[in-house]
Amino acid sequence: MAKSSTARKEREKLSAPAKMTVTLHVNGVTKKLNLAPWTTLLDALRIHLGLTGTKKGCDHGQCGACTVLVDGRRINSCLTLAVIKDGAQVTTVEGLARDGALHPIQQAFIDHDAFQCGYCTPGQICSAVGLIAEAKAHNADAIRELMSGNICRCGAYSNIVAAIEQVISRKSGSAARERS
Amino acid sequence: MNNFEFSRAISVADAVRQIAADPGAKFVAGGTNLIDLIKEGVTQPSRLIDITRLELKRIEDSSDGGLRVGALVLNSDLAYHPEIEKRYPLLASAILAGASPQLRNMATTGGNLLQRTRCFYFYDTTTPCNKREPGSGCSALEGLNRMHAILGTSEHCIATHPSDMCVALAALDARVLTAGRSGERSIAFADFHRLPGDTPQIDTNLSEDEIITGVELPPNGFAKNYSYLKIRDRLSYAFALVSVAAALEIEDGVVRQARLALGGVAHKPWRDREAEAQLSGAKAAQEPFMRAAETLLSDARGFGHNDFKIELARRAIVRALGQAASAAPQSQIDKRIR
Numbered sequence: 126m127a128k129s130s131t132a133r134k135e136r137e138k139l140s141a142p143a144k145m146t147v148t149l150h151v152n153g154v155t156k157k158l159n160l161a162p163w164t165t166l167l168d169a170l171r172i173h174l175g176l177t178g179t180k181k182g183c184d185h186g187q188c189g190a191c192t193v194l195v196d197g198r199r200i201n202s203c204l205t206l207a208v209i210k211d212g213a214q215v216t217t218v219e220g221l222a223r224d225g226a227l228h229p230i231q232q233a234f235i236d237h238d239a240f241q242c243g244y245c246t247p248g249q250i251c252s253a254v255g256l257i258a259e260a261k262a263h264n265a266d267a268i269r270e271l272m273s274g275n276i277c278r279c280g281a282y283s284n285i286v287a288a289i290e291q292v293i294s295r296k297s298g299s300a301a302r303e304r305s
Numbered sequence: 306m307n308n309f310e311f312s313r314a315i316s317v318a319d320a321v322r323q324i325a326a327d328p329g330a331k332f333v334a335g336g337t338n339l340i341d342l343i344k345e346g347v348t349q350p351s352r353l354i355d356i357t358r359l360e361l362k363r364i365e366d367s368s369d370g371g372l373r374v375g376a377l378v379l380n381s382d383l384a385y386h387p388e389i390e391k392r393y394p395l396l397a398s399a400i401l402a403g404a405s406p407q408l409r410n411m412a413t414t415g416g417n418l419l420q421r422t423r424c425f426y427f428y429d430t431t432t433p434c435n436k437r438e439p440g441s442g443c444s445a446l447e448g449l450n451r452m453h454a455i456l457g458t459s460e461h462c463i464a465t466h467p468s469d470m471c472v473a474l475a476a477l478d479a480r481v482l483t484a485g486r487s488g489e490r491s492i493a494f495a496d497f498h499r500l501p502g503d504t505p506q507i508d509t510n511l512s513e514d515e516i517i518t519g520v521e522l523p524p525n526g527f528a529k530n531y532s533y534l535k536i537r538d539r540l541s542y543a544f545a546l547v548s549v550a551a552a553l554e555i556e557d558g559v560v561r562q563a564r565l566a567l568g569g570v571a572h573k574p575w576r577d578r579e580a581e582a583q584l585s586g587a588k589a590a591q592e593p594f595m596r597a598a599e600t601l602l603s604d605a606r607g608f609g610h611n612d613f614k615i616e617l618a619r620r621a622i623v624r625a626l627g628q629a630a631s632a633a634p635q636s637q638i639d640k641r642i643r
Contacts, residue, residue: 192407198410204337204411206333252406255407255410270541
């Protein structure tokens, strides 16, 4: 009797907690999901929404391949839970192009051959979009430092820096033209 | 990840009530360390209490002329806040020396204080570790201990505290504001983190039912003569081997007040009042800086692979004090050490 009640308690302990309803606005589209609480934002995007552009590299916040923009800011989607981000605006690499035209950063990565195998590229691109919005990178040294959360094992760093520099300088060029 | 329950706190009082009701529960905000520890099986909370919706996101003037920083202010928002850049540049610099922009966009002020060590034996659940499993032993004592502590160690644990931000907060004499079942507390920064002793599993003096609500910065930010110098195996996105927060008040070439805190060398940000007292009244020059470094490191002890840290710390202290004295703080963009 005592034994079976212990066993029942054990079973109760092992049973999965209830799934939770999570609403995410992903690339402009509202998605309602039913998720276990331990689902990371990364797994919600890749497994539950089929948006596999965002990559799982280390899954420990050390490589940056999972970088997405949440409410406009770049974060590691592997280190947060989808349920914590309930109600948030999420932009992944799939959401950067507008009306069939690549985002300037995407185009610059092509122009500068800023990748080899391409696995880190979606994270690099989302991170670069976040970097430009932050407006703290005013030279190549600063770009390198502020992109240090994205590892590229092929070593395409010099071309990645060149691609980002191009977008920043064109942006500041057009801002200067608007002012004059 | 192991199963856990999830709930959301709607107020500080609600957060305290929820954590008191479930001894296995943990608060989650940025998640940058906790989610990783759960994935690794190092910690297995029964419940995560989401505190990200609490109203603890403001940076405001405090009554004594300092600043009060809410526990949920993001590391990046703190580092780039105009008042922090202007009045507490040592803090801004230390934050920007740590982690990556993505992580700083997630990590919170309160969470940074509660980071756990990055000792690889603590993370490796197949090895003994007194911090993870009290009484199981310390694998680092005679293992790979290049990253480990040289000050304040015990026979039970030689782990280091990983934060950069906390090193600056220690140097600035910040206070940690908390709320719990028995009311609110304001804890001196030096009393917040603990040395390992024979209870290395307990990192801080926070009670189990307490939540950090903010950090208070005293009026003096040492904004003129300061430097945060971080030495590591790669120039960016790596934990410190040794880091130094140096802050000086100088009048006519004489040090009136000195603050010196070290990271990467102990279980908590390391302050040495004797070394600081020795500096006050001394000339702001190489010779007294070297004597202060000697004093601070007089009890330092290596464990083999980390023996080099003693000499590295000595040089980093002298260098950082020199940078502070000449009002040429270490850049966190151009990492060349001058």
